[in-house]
Every structure is written in C-alpha cells, then in structure tokens.
Amino acid sequence: MAPATAQMVDDMTKKYLPTNAFKVVQGGIPETTNVLALKFDHITITGSTFVGKIVMKAAAQHLTPCTLELGGKNPTFMDKSASIELAVDRMVLP
Numbered sequence: 001m002a003p004a005t006a007q008m009v010d011d012m013t014k015k016y017l018p019t020n021a022f023k024v025v026q027g028g029i030p031e032t033t034n035v036l037a038l039k040f041d042h043i044t045i046t047g048s049t050f051v052g053k054i055v056m057k058a059a060a061q062h063l064t065p066c067t068l069e070l071g072g073k074n075p076t077f078m079d080k081s082a083s084i085e086l087a088v089d090r091m092v093l094p
Helices: 003-016 029-036 049-060 084-091
Strands: 043-047 066-070
Touching: 029 049, 043 049, 049 066
Parallel strands: 043 066
Antiparallel strands: none
16 A cells, blocks of 8 residues: 555565564465464564454464554654654654
C-alpha cells in the first residue's frame, strides 16, 4: 500500500539495527502467510485489525508475543534514551 515507505523502513532497519535481530519482510498474502508459519521471538506489525487477527492467530501457534499497532497512522518506536515529552509532542502534532 505504501511501497516507498516500506522500502525506507527496510533500508533504515538494515542500516541502523542489528541484521541478526531484525528483518523487514515486504510482500502480500503469500509472503506473509509463509513468514507467519515460522517461529519468532517477537512479532511487531503495523496494520489493520483484520490483519492483526491473522497475525495473532498465527503467533498463538508458537506462543509468540506480539506488538500490534492497528489502524494508526504514526507508528513510533522509542528506546530508553528517548525523551518521552518530546516524542509525545512530535507524535501529536497536526
């Protein structure tokens, strides 16, 4: 639905995060169906409630914990070095 954004997330993940810990998978139903059959330590997705239910059902097969950001337009990842006040101000800007 947003190929340029998906590619940017993929590129930035490879550049800034450990490649042995994070993997971005782009694709449609066939690709995600295959990926969801695998066992993971944790699954994080941004998507619709419909997709979230599919992911949760697949994750339950392996008791995999999930972080679901459903229906939102501004997914945000913060680590312990983030200023919560500044992050919240930036997330709620019109």
